[in-house]
Amino acid sequence: MPLEHYKRGRFYWVRGRVEFNGTPITDYYRESTGSLTEAGADDWIAAETNYQRRCHLVGPEAALTFAEAVVLYPANPEAAKQLIPITARLGSMPLSSITEDILKDLGKELKPEASTETWWREIVTPARAVINKAHRRNPKVPGISVSRYAGEELNAQDNKRGKLSKIRRIPANKEWIERFCAAADPHNAALVRFMFETAARIDQSTSITHDHLDPKSYRVWLKAQKGHVATWVVVTPEMMGEILSLPHKRTRSPKTGKLLEQRVFGYASSTSYNERWKRICSKADIPYLSAHAAGRHGFFTELTVRQGINPIDAAKAGRWADPSLPMRIYAHAEAEEADLRALFRTKPVQPKTKKPRKSPKKKGKKDDK
Structure with missing residues (x-):
């Protein structure tokens, strides 16, 4: 046939x-x-x-x-x-x-x-x-x-x-996250903390509904994206508590005006956050970072560079199959070059050498006369 x-x-x-x-x-x-x-x-x-x-x-x-x-x-x-x-x-x-x-x-x-x-x-x-x-x-x-x-x-x-192809990303750190959250509304504060803690992508994060939460086990279901299978990711009790405390929020389609399904962080798409984040960063007087820089780049640099976590363990926690990939792309050096150069001029501390102790003279017997 x-x-x-x-x-x-x-x-x-x-x-x-x-x-x-x-x-x-x-x-x-x-x-x-x-x-x-x-x-x-x-x-x-x-x-x-x-x-x-x-x-x-x-x-x-x-x-x-x-x-x-x-x-x-x-x-x-x-x-x-x-x-x-x-x-x-x-x-x-x-x-x-x-x-x-x-x-x-x-x-x-x-x-x-x-x-x-x-x-x-x-x-x-x-x-x-x-x-x-x-x-x-x-x-x-x-x-x-x-x-x-x-x-x-x-x-x-x-x-x-007349310009570089590769834009150097600046990863978020804890200070940036805290200043962002202090100036942000509860939904955006929870969103940035969630991505910084889990290395979730922005599209995965904004797609989360309340059906994707498992509060008893402190787990959140992330959809498949860019070669990663859909999976549960464990969060801290504090993170789960922050998510559960968020007021329910629904948005409308910009094209039809129709109410969309209720999502945990309140965004209808993975690009909706951008302008809002720019205003939050301006209010907090911090440089604007994209969700990718704040999340995946911040997550891996925080663990491996700042806290010295084994890259294999960090890659597993961030759901990278090959640790060499995040080490090449998501780990950012933070030491000042001048400080590193100075290490070559620092004189090493010489250990103090102890003078050999003189052995006591043996008292010989006097000859009998």
């Missing part, structure tokens, strides 16, 4: 086999297309059928194009928007012919005035994800690894733009 779609829940699924001249050339399919519409499911079937027939004729390594891989990739709205110009440029290319240099050079063509960080985030990352998803579907299709922009690549673009 050729591939056909059917609706299962909200999504369209497919069943059947891909045929060539009436002969099945694949195993039996029973999987989701990831599409909410019949038209999207039709596109999925057409792309998969064309791909499998070319695999049958020329082999999988040479069969799949980037445009076909994009159709098979379950992109969220943000990634789909990023993939439109990339597909216009690379769509007809077989995946086997796309190299690291092609992906990295695409930034100069599509976003010539952007930073290398933007190239990485909006071009390299979504394109690489499409290729590697196709590789996971069929290991005979080559995957791809891409190194970060560094050295001359990074410096050349920074010089062209």
Whole structure:
């Protein structure tokens, strides 16, 4: 039976086999297309059928194009928007012919005035994800690894733009947190303390409802995000008490005016906090820090740099699978360079050497005369 779609829940699924001249050339399919519409499911079937027939004729390594891989990739709205110009440029290319240099050079063509960080985030990352998803579907299709922009690549673009690509983040410390909270309303004070204590992301934090709280075990349920699975995170009794004491607060959709579901910290989205935090920081006379700098950067720097906690333990508490990642990105040096240089000029204290004690002279016997 050729591939056909059917609706299962909200999504369209497919069943059947891909045929060539009436002969099945694949195993039996029973999987989701990831599409909410019949038209999207039709596109999925057409792309998969064309791909499998070319695999049958020329082999999988040479069969799949980037445009076909994009159709098979379950992109969220943000990634789909990023993939439109990339597909216009690379769509007809077989995946086997796309190299690291092609992906990295695409930034100069599509976003010539952007930073290398933007190239990485909006071009390299979504394109690489499409290729590697196709590789996971069929290991005979080559995957791809891409190194970060560094050295001359990074410096050349920074010089062209006249500013640095990588913005140095300043992590929050306890003093900043306390001054922020003193000037903030209860919901924002609890929000910043929660992120500083748990390393939760802003979207995870603002999505928390009262159904996500387990007061008896002092736990909060965090949704999955950026490669992290959904999980319970333990908080201090003081933190749980502060959360439970917050007045219930509901917000309206800025587009429709409709009341949204009640969320613990009162924000409807992960970007709503920004302007409010700027006003709080101005009132507290402290530098503005983003939620990411106050939360994840502050959390890891506080534990490892200021309190000397083992990076492996700190990474586990912050739900990083690989401790090298937060050490590279989230741990910030805080010692003054001049103070470190001065250590080389400090004369070490010489231990006092004790003079050897003279051994007492033995009294000899007088000769008898």
